[in-house]
Amino acid sequence: MTDIFISYSHQDEIWKDELxxxxxxxxxxxxxxxxxxxxxxxxxxxxPAIEAAIAKAKVAVLLISADFLTSNFIARKEIPKLLERRxxxxxxxxxxxxxPCPWRRVPWLATxxxxxxxxxxxxxxxxxxxxxNRVLSTxxxxxxxxxLEAKQEAVQKQAExxxxxxxxxAQEAEAxxxxxLQAKREAEAQQQAEAQAAREREAQRVAxxxxxxxxxxxxxxxLQRQAEQQARTFSTTAxxxxxxxxxxxxxxxxxxxxxxxxxxxxxxxxVWLWVGTKDPEPRAATVSDTPPVLVAPTPVVTEQxxxxxxxxxxxxEPVMVDIPAGTFTMVxxxxxxxxxxxxxxxxxxxxxxxxxxxxxxxxxxxxxxxQFRAFVEATNYKTTAEEQGSCYSLNDxxxxxxxKGNSWRQLGFKQTDNDPVxxxxxxxxxxxxxxxxxxxxxxxxLPSEAEWEYAARAGSDITYLWGQNASLGCQFANxxxxxxxEKYPSWTIANCNDSYVYTAPVASYAANSYGLYxxxxxxxxxxxxxxxxxxxxxxxxRRVFRGGxxxxxxxxxxxxxxxxVPTSRLSDVGFRVAAG
Numbered sequence: 001m002t003d004i005f006i007s008y009s010h011q012d013e014i015w016k017d018e019l020x021x022x023x024x025x026x027x028x029x030x031x032x033x034x035x036x037x038x039x040x041x042x043x044x045x046x047x048p049a050i051e052a053a054i055a056k057a058k059v060a061v062l063l064i065s066a067d068f069l070t071s072n073f074i075a076r077k078e079i080p081k082l083l084e085r086r087x088x089x090x091x092x093x094x095x096x097x098x099x100p101c102p103w104r105r106v107p108w109l110a111t112x113x114x115x116x117x118x119x120x121x122x123x124x125x126x127x128x129x130x131x132x133n134r135v136l137s138t139x140x141x142x143x144x145x146x147x148l149e150a151k152q153e154a155v156q157k158q159a160e161x162x163x164x165x166x167x168x169x170a171q172e173a174e175a176x177x178x179x180x181l182q183a184k185r186e187a188e189a190q191q192q193a194e195a196q197a198a199r200e201r202e203a204q205r206v207a208x209x210x211x212x213x214x215x216x217x218x219x220x221x222x223l224q225r226q227a228e229q230q231a232r233t234f235s236t237t238a239x240x241x242x243x244x245x246x247x248x249x250x251x252x253x254x255x256x257x258x259x260x261x262x263x264x265x266x267x268x269x270x271v272w273l274w275v276g277t278k279d280p281e282p283r284a285a286t287v288s289d290t291p292p293v294l295v296a297p298t299p300v301v302t303e304q305x306x307x308x309x310x311x312x313x314x315x316x317e318p319v320m321v322d323i324p325a326g327t328f329t330m331v332x333x334x335x336x337x338x339x340x341x342x343x344x345x346x347x348x349x350x351x352x353x354x355x356x357x358x359x360x361x362x363x364x365x366x367x368x369x370x371q372f373r374a375f376v377e378a379t380n381y382k383t384t385a386e387e388q389g390s391c392y393s394l395n396d397x398x399x400x401x402x403x404k405g406n407s408w409r410q411l412g413f414k415q416t417d418n419d420p421v422x423x424x425x426x427x428x429x430x431x432x433x434x435x436x437x438x439x440x441x442x443x444x445x446l447p448s449e450a451e452w453e454y455a456a457r458a459g460s461d462i463t464y465l466w467g468q469n470a471s472l473g474c475q476f477a478n479x480x481x482x483x484x485x486e487k488y489p490s491w492t493i494a495n496c497n498d499s500y501v502y503t504a505p506v507a508s509y510a511a512n513s514y515g516l517y518x519x520x521x522x523x524x525x526x527x528x529x530x531x532x533x534x535x536x537x538x539x540x541x542r543r544v545f546r547g548g549x550x551x552x553x554x555x556x557x558x559x560x561x562x563x564x565v566p567t568s569r570l571s572d573v574g575f576r577v578a579a580g
Contacts, residue, residue, distance in 0.1 A: 003032035003147055005057035007078050008098075009067035015098045015122050016063055018132065022140040032058075032147050047077060054081045058150040059092045059143055061115075065099040069106060083108060090153070092146040096139060097121045115139045159334065166329060169354055173327045316374035317440060318363035318577055321515045325359040328454050332559040336461060339468040339557075348533045349559045357454045360580035362447055365506035365517045366525060367432065367575055370417035372408060372424070375432045378439075383408055384425040385569040391423040393571040398487065411502070411571040418505040420523045420574045426543045426566035429526050429575040436577070446528040447578035449561075452546050456519040456558045458512040463557045465512045465520055471495075473554025477521030478504040480551055495554060502550050503572075523574035524549045524562065531563035541565060545573055 004023065008016045016036060023034050035053045040046060054060070060082050068074060085091040096115045097103065100123075104110050116122070116135060125132035313319070332338070332345035333352045345352075375381060385391040391406035394413075406412055408423045424432075429446060436444045447455070462468055466476040473479055474496035484501045500508070507517040525547045530540035542563045548556035549572035564570075 002035040002053045002056040003058050004034045004143060005053050005060045005082075006034065006036040006063070007060060007068075007074060007082070008036070008063035009065060009071050009074070011067040012063050012065050012098045014127060018122075018127060019061070019063070019096070019136055019139070022133070022136045023143070026140065026144060032144075050078065051081060054078065054085065057085075057091065058154075059094065059146050061143065062093065062095045063098045064095050064101065064103050064109070065097075066101040068098070069101060069103065069109075079108070090150075092150055094139075094143060094146065095119075099123045115142055163335065166333075166354070314440060316371050317436070318365070318367065318371065320361040320579060321364050323357075323360050323362050323451070323455055323514060324459075325357060326454065326459060327354060327356045328457060328459075329353070330355045330450055330453055330559075331561070332557070337463045337557050337559050339463050339470070345559070346561075348531075348561055355450045355454070357451055358580075360447075360451060360578055362451070362455050362514075362516060362578050363576040364511075364515060365576065366420035366523055367429075367577065368417065368506055369408070369415055369419050369421050372421040372432060373417070375435050379435055381428075381431060381435075383423070383428045383569070384567050385423050388567075388569075391569050391571055393423070398484075406571065407569075413502040413571075415503060416505055419503045420506055420518070422503065422523050422574045423569045423571050424574060425569045426526045426564075428569070433577060442579055444577045444579050446526060446575065449527045449529040449544050449546065451578060452525065452527045453558055455514055455516055456512070456547065458514040458516070460513065463559075464554075465510075470553075470555040470557075473520065474498060476509055477548070477554070478509060478518065478550050479521045479548065479554050500550065504550070519547055520556065520558075521548050521552070522550060523547075523572055524570075526573065526575040531561075545575075549573070 006016055006019070020034065020036070026032060027034055035057070037046070037050060040049045062068070062082075082091065082093060086093055093112055094115045095103070095109060095112050097119050098121060100121050116139065120135075122132065122135065125135060329336070329352050331352050332349035334345055337349075338344055376383075385407035386409075390402045390404045391411070392400060393403040393406045393411060395401050395403060403412060406423060408421050408428075411423055433444050433446065436442075456465070458465075464470065464473060464476075466472050478498065478500050479496050481496045481498060481501045483497075483499060487501065498504075503522055506522070509518065509521075511517045512519060524545040526543060526545045529544045531542035531544050543566050544561055544563050546561065548560065551572045564573075
């Protein structure tokens with residue numbers, strides 16, 4: 001690694017060594033690394049090694065003398081590379097006059113500010129003298145200032161490069177989103193067109209069936225009319241004495257005369273009674289004038305499928321909110337999250353990274369006392385605090401400690417059924433969720449840390465639900481209240497004045513744009529993830545919780561993380577559930 005590159009003539013090596021002594025003070029303490037050509041290993045090629053060192057340097061120190069300015073190697077190989085980097089990358093170049101020489105006549109050097117007062121030569125002072133050491137220490141301090149400036153500039157450039165990369169990724173994500181949206185709209189338009197075509201086909205089918213039924217009805221009516229006409233004609237013209245009926249054998253029989261037609265039967269009967277073998281006197285003929293009864297065809301009814309009733313939410317179930325899929329930058333982004341009321345991004349909030357979240361559901365509020373009581377009464381469950389006999393709570397003096405006898409039933413302050421349950425461990429939350437899944441048949445779970453933060457930011461690029469100013473938090477979240485300081489004078493956190501010293505009923509403050517309440521404040525919320533610090537490996541003996549509580553200042557951003565072991569139980573920690 002090279003931070004400082006020293007260019008010098010070997011005739012001036014004694015002055016380079018004196019400067020190196022002063023530089024080594026800071027080098028030993030890890031401030032920077034110094035390079036000169038004496039570091040080239042035996043057998044290595046000079047020019048590639050020097051060029052590599054120049055390419056990495058942040059500050060170049062030139063020890064100026066006549067020997068330096070007349071060196072062909074320095075003039076042709078080192079100086080052009082250094083000047084090129086100064087022009088293209090802003091390399092800091094510091095000339096130090098070692099011996100008097102006409103350096104002001106050198107065009108590229110005349111415009112560069114020297115490191116000593118009035119560009120006095122180091123050779124004015126004796127080697128090892130107080131005066132020389134004082135001058136050299138001043139030069140080292142200037143070099144250190146320039147090096148720090150260069151490093152800060154590099155950090156800013158890197159941050160700017162990251163910002164540009166994030167903007168590019170965001171633009172690409174937005175382009176994908178718009179393309180997907182357009183494709184979705186086109187698919188919906190296609191579905192609507194197909195549905196409209198299906199409705200038109202169904203209307204044509206119904207119209208055809210209606211026309212067929214009407215034609216059949218009209219045909220049946222016409223046949224009935226014809227039968228009635230024939231019956232009326234027969235009753236007025238037929239004579240019972242005019243003809244003799246056809247007889248088969250001599251048994252008395254009934255001879256029937258039928259008139260028929262499609263879809264109907266009209267029967268007109270003439271009946272004679274025969275006795276013996278002789279032709280009897282015929283009885284008067286009777287003709288039925290009753291028209292036939294026509295039955296209209298039964299219409300065909302197409303049954304529609306019965307839609308199953310949507311499962312109703314049970315009384316103890318949380319109300320869930322649909323969270324759309326999306327991509328966002330997780331944890332602390334300095335230019336986004338280090339705003340008024342904040343000092344910096346904390347170590348376990350870095351590095352920030354882009355995360356894509358699938359669609360899921362999240363409870364509108366934190367799990368309430370009443371909802372948790374339903375679980376306990378149904379299962380006789382004992383929470384970690386009840387099993388261990390204590391909960392980390394406020395004591396009578398306003399300090400925090402392990403308080404015996406406290407649990408979710410007794411937190412040391414009064415709660416309503418609609419307040420968020422607290423003093424529940426990560427293990428208690430998991431037990432509740434397993435019961436809820438069994439009772440409802442729905443895939444409830446704890447949200448992941450990414451899902452929690454994505455929902456807290458609600459599709460925006462702001463630090464808090466209410467914007468970028470932490471001091472406004474008291475209007476939008478249940479945070480540390482001034483009345484708590486009146487009760488506990490030792491409190492140092494007391495900014496809000498909403499009369500909620502401890503927990504507040506859920507949904508007492510405004511929801512974010514996703515319709516979620518208390519994502520900031522009220523109680524911390526356990527999430528599913530193991531706690532991981534980017535500088536360490538994952539440690540699953542600890543679990544993450546997010547969001548802040550009634551005992552916190554308003555400066556806890558959406559990026560802030562905290563953690564405890566899964567059996568921890570505190571009177572300001574609860575949870576909410578996710579699904580999907």
